[in-house]
Amino acid sequence: MSLINELDSLGEKLKESLAQAGTLPELEELRIAYMGRKGFLAGLMAKLKDLSAEERPAFGQKANEVKESLTALLDGRLRELKALHEDAGLASFDPSLPGRLPWQGSLHAVTLVTREICAIYERLGYDVVTGPEVETDFYNFEALNFPHDHPARDMQDTLFVGDKIVMRTHTSPVEVRTMLARKKPPVAIVSPGKVFRRDYDITHSPMFHQIEGLLVDENMSLCDLRGTLAYMCRSLFGQTVNVRFRPSFFPFTEPSAEVDISCIMCNGIGHIKGEPCRVCKATGWLEILGCGMTDPNVFAYSGFSRESNGFAFGLGVERVAMLKYGIGDLRLFFENDMRFLQQFA
Numbered sequence: 424m425s426l427i428n429e430l431d432s433l434g435e436k437l438k439e440s441l442a443q444a445g446t447l448p449e450l451e452e453l454r455i456a457y458m459g460r461k462g463f464l465a466g467l468m469a470k471l472k473d474l475s476a477e478e479r480p481a482f483g484q485k486a487n488e489v490k491e492s493l494t495a496l497l498d499g500r501l502r503e504l505k506a507l508h509e510d511a512g513l514a515s516f517d518p519s520l521p522g523r524l525p526w527q528g529s530l531h532a533v534t535l536v537t538r539e540i541c542a543i544y545e546r547l548g549y550d551v552v553t554g555p556e557v558e559t560d561f562y563n564f565e566a567l568n569f570p571h572d573h574p575a576r577d578m579q580d581t582l583f584v585g586d587k588i589v590m591r592t593h594t595s596p597v598e599v600r601t602m603l604a605r606k607k608p609p610v611a612i613v614s615p616g617k618v619f620r621r622d623y624d625i626t627h628s629p630m631f632h633q634i635e636g637l638l639v640d641e642n643m644s645l646c647d648l649r650g651t652l653a654y655m656c657r658s659l660f661g662q663t664v665n666v667r668f669r670p671s672f673f674p675f676t677e678p679s680a681e682v683d684i685s686c687i688m689c690n691g692i693g694h695i696k697g698e699p700c701r702v703c704k705a706t707g708w709l710e711i712l713g714c715g716m717t718d719p720n721v722f723a724y725s726g727f728s729r730e731s732n733g734f735a736f737g738l739g740v741e742r743v744a745m746l747k748y749g750i751g752d753l754r755l756f757f758e759n760d761m762r763f764l765q766q767f768a
C-alpha cells in the first residue's frame with residue numbers, strides 16, 4: 424500500500440476505534456495513539472524523507488487534510504461522550520424530590536412540660552408569675568418559716584452568692600413575693616423557674632426546674648388541694664392515674680404531704696408479667712410533688728392575716744418529664760445532645 428493510501432485509511436481506522444471508546448480516558452488513549460508524537464500520523468510523516476521531490480507536496484497536503492479530519496473525529500466523539508455523561512447525571516437527579524430543609528429548632532422537654540402544667544392551671548384560673556433566681560435569705564428561707572438552724576440552710580444544699588444572698592433553692596419564695604405584692608386574698612398563682620442546689624450526680628443537677636403553686640382563698644381545705652392535684656396528675660398522665668397523699672414535713676406548710684401517683688409503667692400493680700417494675704421499684708407508686716396547707720407564719724411574713732387560708736405545692740419539672748417521656752437519666756436534659764433533643768420536635 425502506498426504511503427498516501429496508508430494516510431487515507433487512518434480516518435477509517437480511527438472511526439472504528441472511536442465507536443469502541445466509551446469513556447474519556449479511552450478517548451484520550453486513542454488521541455495519543457493517532458496524533459501523539461509517536462503516533463500513527465507522526466510515523467507516516469517520518470517517511471516523508473523517503474519520497475521523491477515530486478511526490479512530497481501531494482503527500483504533505485494529504486497529511487494536513489488527514490490531520491484535520493482526525494482532529495475533527497476525536498473532537499466530535501469528545502462532545503458525544505460529554506453529552507452522554509450529562510444525560511447520566513440528569514437521570515440520577517430526581518427533580519420531584521423535596522428540597523433540603525433548613526435546620527429547625529424545637530422546644531426542650533423541660534419547656535414542653537412547664538408549658539403543659541402552666542396551661543392546666545391557667546384553665547383553672549391561676550396566673551403564671553415568675554420571681555428572681557438570685558434571692559435573699561429572707562424570701563428563700565426566713566419568710567418560709569425555716570428556723571435559723573434549719574439544715575436546709577446549710578452550705579451542703581445552698582449556693583451562697585453573698586452574705587444573706589443565695590441562688591434560690593426552690594420556687595417557694597415567689598409565694599411570699601406574690602402575697603406581699605397583692606396585699607390580700609384571693610391569690611391563685613403558679614410560678615415556673617430555675618432553682619439551684621449544691622448537688623451533682625446521676626439523679627441531681629445543680630440547676631433544675633420547679634413549678635410552685637399557691638392558692639389563698641376562703642374555706643380552702645385539704646380536699647381542695649387533693650382535688651386540684653389529682654386533676655393536674657390526671658391531665659398530665661391520663662385519667663386512670665390514682666393519687667395518694669403521704670404525711671410529710673415542710674416548714675412552710677402544716678399539715679404537709681408528699682403526693683404519689685400510681686406507677687405509669689405497671690399501672691400501680693408493682694410488677695409487669697411477673698417481673699418487679701423497675702420504674703416504681705415494685706412499690707406501685709411514684710412520688711411526684713410536695714404540698715400542704717400554708718403555715719400561718721408564712722402568711723404573717725407575707726403581710727397576710729394569720730387566719731388566711733390556702734394551700735401550696737411544688738414539683739420538679741425534670742422529674743415529671745422523666746416519667747412522662749420515659750427518660751432514665753437526668754443528665755440528658757442538660758447535655759444538648761441533638762439526638763435526644765430532636766425527639767421532642
Ligand code: DAH
Nearest residue numbers: 593676713714715735736737
Ligand atoms: N419547696 C419544696 C422543695 O423544694 C417543694 C414544696 C413542698 C413546695 C411543699 C411547696 C410545698 O409549696 O407546699 O422541695
